[in-house]
Amino acid sequence: MAGIYIHIPFCRQKCGYCNFYSVTVETHGRASLQTYVNALISEIELRKNECPEPIETIYFGGGTPSLLNITDVVKIFVTLQKSFVFAENMEITFEGNPESLTKGYLENLRKYTPVNRLSIGVQSFFEDDLKYLNRKHSPKQALEAIENAQKVGFERLSMDLIYGIPTLTDEKWNENLQMFFSLDISHLSAYALTVEPNTILDKQIRNHKTKSPNEEQIEQQYLILREQLKNHNFEAYETSNFCKNKQYSKHNSNYWNLSKYYGFGTSAHRFSGTVRSWNVADVNAYITSVKTGILPSESEFLTQEMQYNEYVMTAIRTQWGISQDFIKTNFDEQFFLHFQNHIAQIPNDWLFFENDCFITTEKGALFSDAIAEKLFI
Numbered sequence: 001m002a003g004i005y006i007h008i009p010f011c012r013q014k015c016g017y018c019n020f021y022s023v024t025v026e027t028h029g030r031a032s033l034q035t036y037v038n039a040l041i042s043e044i045e046l047r048k049n050e051c052p053e054p055i056e057t058i059y060f061g062g063g064t065p066s067l068l069n070i071t072d073v074v075k076i077f078v079t080l081q082k083s084f085v086f087a088e089n090m091e092i093t094f095e096g097n098p099e100s101l102t103k104g105y106l107e108n109l110r111k112y113t114p115v116n117r118l119s120i121g122v123q124s125f126f127e128d129d130l131k132y133l134n135r136k137h138s139p140k141q142a143l144e145a146i147e148n149a150q151k152v153g154f155e156r157l158s159m160d161l162i163y164g165i166p167t168l169t170d171e172k173w174n175e176n177l178q179m180f181f182s183l184d185i186s187h188l189s190a191y192a193l194t195v196e197p198n199t200i201l202d203k204q205i206r207n208h209k210t211k212s213p214n215e216e217q218i219e220q221q222y223l224i225l226r227e228q229l230k231n232h233n234f235e236a237y238e239t240s241n242f243c244k245n246k247q248y249s250k251h252n253s254n255y256w257n258l259s260k261y262y263g264f265g266t267s268a269h270r271f272s273g274t275v276r277s278w279n280v281a282d283v284n285a286y287i288t289s290v291k292t293g294i295l296p297s298e299s300e301f302l303t304q305e306m307q308y309n310e311y312v313m314t315a316i317r318t319q320w321g322i323s324q325d326f327i328k329t330n331f332d333e334q335f336f337l338h339f340q341n342h343i344a345q346i347p348n349d350w351l352f353f354e355n356d357c358f359i360t361t362e363k364g365a366l367f368s369d370a371i372a373e374k375l376f377i
């Protein structure tokens, strides 16, 4: 089984904190979006012999996939279906932003495409937070998009929220969470605001035009998040991902389990278990290359060290943790010795040991990336 990721690199405007590869429709125009879809379809056709196993999940991410016309979404599906074997009961996720998820759009998405899971970028229900993040939508549009998605029959919804925004007090964070619970959505992705180099936010902070996030606030709001989710019977199945009734994101879980995935579109990645490859992160270069029949990608072979680091980095973030047995079975003895030496140096209240696995405590989950770094070779 494998998953497919489709990258749609267009957005209405660039959010301040964003370091994903995306361009704005204003600068590239709708015509480019159309040209891009044609290139994407050509790439899928060019790679159709690369994925022999049944496809279990498809994920449209971006960028903003909800900027695509429904006709183009259908065209992409038809090409995928012609090119690959689809498994039964596939999970097909589509990311969207509230300003483009109108009632009409959602109705058509539901009616004409097999999309069965929506991931909506809400980030906050407060205007001042959205302004700080340079988001395009309003809180009202976010609520309408969720309500309409539910009305037209999308049962599997996920919402993205961000904490640690300087304008977001603990009270407001609690209110965002209460709003989330009141909407009866089964999956939440909640991320700490991070300032990535060369983003708009990074430049604003360096020019003293806006405040930077505060570590204490981030820690406090993460603990509030974990507490509230526990009270509402949500599982913290990954550091930033939570669900009730076992509604895990199958697609993202496959990344964390180091399963195979394929990716199409500019900047999309593929992983075969031992080789990782990625397409050029430049929409124009991507289109030109695919038009001439050349696949615009580079690849690297993952050494044992890289595979070990990848395992440690992803497993420590999940509620299943790092399995000692997995390391013993899949890597040379020196890796296990290295792991044993370094895991002993992690503070006691960050980890617990259960069924042969090291799992983070609520406090430890805040430092999962730091723990992984400590364990790296």
Ligand code: SF4
Pocket (backbone or CB within 6 Å): 010, 011, 012, 013, 014, 015, 018, 019, 020, 022, 062, 063, 064, 097, 121
């Ligand atoms: S909508 Fe998403 S991909 Fe687009 S700029 Fe904002 S965060 Fe980045």
